[in-house]
Amino acid sequence: MTQYLPKPQHNEQLTSENRDNSRELVSGWSATVFQENSITISNAEIEDSSVGGAGLMVSGHSAHIDQDATITISIESNHRRFTRQAKVRWVRTEGNDVRFGVEYVDHVGFDPATHVLDIALIRIDPVCALKIPANIAFRQKILPFIEMDGIVHVVCLDIENHAVITVLERLLKKPVRLWAGDAAQLDTKLKQVYGDSLHGVKALPTPGGPVVQIANAVNTGDELLYAAYMRQASDIHIDPGYNGATIRFRVDGQLEHYSQINSNIFTELVSRLKVMAYLDIAEKRSPQDGRFSHQFVSGERRVDVRVATLPTKYGERITMRLLAVQTDSLTLENLGFDPAHKHMIEGFLRRIQGLMIMTGPTGSGKTTTLYAAIRMLLEERKVNIITIEDPIEYEINGIAQCEVDSGDKVSFAKALRSILRHDPDVVMIGEIRDKETADVAIKAALTGHMVLGTLHTNSAAATITRLTDMGVEPYLVAAALRLAVAQRLLRRLCVHCRIPRPLTELEAISINRAELAGSTIHDPSGCIYCGGKGYSGRIGLYELLELREDWARSVADGEGESELVVKMRDSGIKSLLDDAVDKLLAGVTSVSEVVQIASSW
Numbered sequence: 001m002t003q004y005l006p007k008p009q010h011n012e013q014l015t016s017e018n019r020d021n022s023r024e025l026v027s028g029w030s031a032t033v034f035q036e037n038s039i040t041i042s043n044a045e046i047e048d049s050s051v052g053g054a055g056l057m058v059s060g061h062s063a064h065i066d067q068d069a070t071i072t073i074s075i076e077s078n079h080r081r082f083t084r085q086a087k088v089r090w091v092r093t094e095g096n097d098v099r100f101g102v103e104y105v106d107h108v109g110f111d112p113a114t115h116v117l118d119i120a121l122i123r124i125d126p127v128c129a130l131k132i133p134a135n136i137a138f139r140q141k142i143l144p145f146i147e148m149d150g151i152v153h154v155v156c157l158d159i160e161n162h163a164v165i166t167v168l169e170r171l172l173k174k175p176v177r178l179w180a181g182d183a184a185q186l187d188t189k190l191k192q193v194y195g196d197s198l199h200g201v202k203a204l205p206t207p208g209g210p211v212v213q214i215a216n217a218v219n220t221g222d223e224l225l226y227a228a229y230m231r232q233a234s235d236i237h238i239d240p241g242y243n244g245a246t247i248r249f250r251v252d253g254q255l256e257h258y259s260q261i262n263s264n265i266f267t268e269l270v271s272r273l274k275v276m277a278y279l280d281i282a283e284k285r286s287p288q289d290g291r292f293s294h295q296f297v298s299g300e301r302r303v304d305v306r307v308a309t310l311p312t313k314y315g316e317r318i319t320m321r322l323l324a325v326q327t328d329s330l331t332l333e334n335l336g337f338d339p340a341h342k343h344m345i346e347g348f349l350r351r352i353q354g355l356m357i358m359t360g361p362t363g364s365g366k367t368t369t370l371y372a373a374i375r376m377l378l379e380e381r382k383v384n385i386i387t388i389e390d391p392i393e394y395e396i397n398g399i400a401q402c403e404v405d406s407g408d409k410v411s412f413a414k415a416l417r418s419i420l421r422h423d424p425d426v427v428m429i430g431e432i433r434d435k436e437t438a439d440v441a442i443k444a445a446l447t448g449h450m451v452l453g454t455l456h457t458n459s460a461a462a463t464i465t466r467l468t469d470m471g472v473e474p475y476l477v478a479a480a481l482r483l484a485v486a487q488r489l490l491r492r493l494c495v496h497c498r499i500p501r502p503l504t505e506l507e508a509i510s511i512n513r514a515e516l517a518g519s520t521i522h523d524p525s526g527c528i529y530c531g532g533k534g535y536s537g538r539i540g541l542y543e544l545l546e547l548r549e550d551w552a553r554s555v556a557d558g559e560g561e562s563e564l565v566v567k568m569r570d571s572g573i574k575s576l577l578d579d580a581v582d583k584l585l586a587g588v589t590s591v592s593e594v595v596q597i598a599s600s601w
Contacts, residue, residue: 023048023055026077031056034072034501038518039064042504046075051149053086053103060096067091072501073102074523081592082534083499083523108497108527112179117155119143119185123531124193126227127258128152132171134194140164141183143190148532150174155181155189179528193230195296217268220261221276224269225294227258228322229303234363235322240266240315252491252538253363263315270309270316277307285311291391306391323393332372335365336539338582344483344544349373350380352425354482355445357432359457359466365489365540366454367393370428373452374399377426384423388415389430404430412437420444429453435471442472445480459576460484460545461568465561478547478556486543488576490583490593494530498522498587507591511598513581522587539588541579541597 029046033056041058048055054075058065067088074083086102093099128144137143142156142164152172156164159178168176224247228236233249233256245266247258261269274281277290289308296302304323309316332342348356356373358366371394377383378398390404390412400422402415412429413436419427420440432438432453445451457466463484467477500522508517524534545568547555555564569575574582580594 023050029075029077031076032074032504034074035065036070038502040502040504042506044073046077047099049077053089053101055099055101058098058100065091065098065100067100070105071102072499074501083501083525085499107499107525110496110528112159112177115179117179117181117528119155119181119189121529121536122146122155123232123529123536124189124230125531126230128172129193129230130223130227132168136167136171137190137194140167141186141190142168143186143193144168144172144176146528146531147174148526148528152176153179153528155179155186157181157183157186217265217272220265220269221272222294225303225305225320225322226296228320229296231256233322236318236320238266238269238318238320240312240317242314245269245315252535253489254491266315270318273307273318273320274309277305279307279309284316287311304392304395323391332369332376335369335372336583336588337542338579341542341544344546345373345485346376348483348546349376349450351450351482353445353448353450355442355451355453355480356483356485357463357481358452358454358485358487359460359463360487361456361458363489364487365538366487367430369485369487369540370452370454371396374426374428383425385426385428386419386422386424387428387430388412388419389428413440416440416444420449424449426450426452431455432467432470438467438470438472442467442476442480446476451480457486459561459565460486460543461561461564462486463545464555464564474558475556478552481547481552483547484545486545486576488541488580488597489538490541490580490589490597491535492537492539493522493524493587493589494527494534494536496529497525497527497534499525500587503591507595511581511584511591511594512577516581516585519585521584521591524590534590539583541576541583543574543576543579545573 025048026046029049031044031046033041033044044056044058046054047057065088067090069088071086071088072083073086074081084104085107086104089101089103091098091100122145125146128147132142132144140156142154144152144154146153152168152174154168154176156178157180158164159180165176165178224236228249231249231251233251235250237248237250237255239246239248244260244262246260248255249258271281274288276292278292279288279290287308287310289306291304291306293302293304306321306323308319332345337345348354358369360366374385374396377385385399387399387401388404389401392401392403395401402410402419404410404412404415412431412433416427416429416437417440427444427449429437429441429451432441432455441451441453455463455466457463461484464477464481468474500520503516503519503521505514505517508514526532526534530536551564551567577597580589580597583589584591584594
């Protein structure tokens with residue numbers, strides 16, 4: 001995790017002498033230095049580090065380091081990597097070794113005295129926000145939203161109100177920094193965080209802090225769900241251990257440590273969550289799964305939760321998937337489609353029949369894309385849409401949503417056969433799992449229905465292989481399938497704090513694009529908008545295969561996946577890796593994210 005660095009005092013000269021009291025000797029840290037004259041030093045060794053800078057040593061290198069030069073430095077330490085812009089404060093040559101010290105500089109340039117926060121874009125940390133009572137937050141118009149480098153950042157209306165600073169520092173027991181914000185945006189955000197009733201909830205302790213000593217499992221469960229909702233987490237993991245349980249959130253696809261609870265409250269919390277999910281609290285040796293809907297304090301916000309338990313050595317492990325109920329942002333424009341891809345999907349959606357399949361691993365956003373497509377259909381046409389899902393992940397007004405029953409009373413195939421008697425224009429199938437479901441879906445697409453579905457494959461072309469492996473005849477696949485879309489998700493760089501630098505030769509080779517060495521890319525850094533992480537949200541990668549007439553004829557004749565891939569590349573159809581590289585060069589994502597796609601290619 002990267003750390004947001006406070007704006008340095010530019011009148012302080014960072015020398016080897018005045019850093020003696022703050023620096024820490026390190027070993028095993030390495031750095032790549034990017035200079036403004038495009039000379040790159042890739043074997044720099046970090047000798048010491050501090051919050052504000054670092055001391056480096058280059059051995060046997062002919063590159064020249066100028067004092068007071070501005071450089072970009074990418075540091076790898078303990079399996080972490082972070083990038084900073086810095087100014088060279090001193091240089092010393094010792095034989096073949098060149099030692100120099102750098103001071104990190106604030107390339108973002110946000111000044112609390114002049115910058116007005118866009119409150120809609122900040123990421124709220126529930127640990128900070130819920131440490132103050134709701135009545136004080138509403139009365140004083142203040143909202144703590146993140147803690148970085150030991151300072152709690154607070155958005156308010158009056159940054160000159162010293163009385164507010166005194167109150168906050170007494171409540172938070174830490175120094176605070178006030179940021180100005182728009183009054184209307186602040187009121188909206190306060191209602192989202194604390195609700196309309198002024199009855200706030202207490203936060204669990206700061207991550208890494210003491211073990212929770214809360215006696216009420218009901219309050220603990222409510223607080224946990226609310227904190228995850230505020231943090232926009234997709235999953236909650238409660239993992240028991242010898243001395244209690246660790247609570248982690250999955251945010252933007254990454255696990256974040258949230259808190260620790262003791263063994264007594266963990267046992268009560270497990271029972272509480274199992275009761276809410278209608279599970280057998282007496283059964284502790286067998287996995288169970290269930291779901292529930294949770295209403296928050298204000299009465300207007302609700303979250304659907306899917307719960308799974310797993311017996312482990314120290315107790316039952318609980319995993320909760322938070323299913324979104326807000327669908328306003330589910331549009332094709334917000335998912336990362338480039339204009340050509342968006343045009344192709346919209347072209348299919350304006351048809352009256354055919355099969356479109358989304359492919360990719362679990363958690364790659366397939367269902368989200370299908371919901372965005374459904375929203376477009378609802379806006380443009382009056383159609384009868386019925387979905388079959390396991391589970392229902394989003395609730396959309398105007399469509400009929402059917403959930404598969406775990407007891408197999410309602411399977412995908414059974415529900416699909418029944419749905420076809422309800423005169424649907426569009427059918428969405430949550431997952432095509434077997435030959436029976438695939439057969440009915442393809443026959444529905446051939447008999448005048450638009451069918452949207454998902455499969456687990458690695459590429460768009462592999463969709464055809466998967467369907468034929470299920471036992472569907474190739475000529476039926478060729479006749480029904482009109483569009484196959486492979487999808488992945490990458491973290492999106494924060495636009496406020498990303499740092500530009502050249503792509504190194506080694507990095508270019510690692511993403512199979514050696515010719516791109518020297519191209520400008522961006523690294524994550526960290527600021528108040530992204531909570532010091534350098535990333536904010538995720539963006540989709542796509543590979544679209546439109547089964548043209550001549551290609552469909554080849555599929556019907558038994559042509560395989562490899563031959564189809566060759567045709568796609570010869571026709572200029574972008575692969576997932578091509579789309580990832582395009583987004584890398586556009587500054588949307590980082591090279592470390594793209595390497596994940598290249599490694600599986």
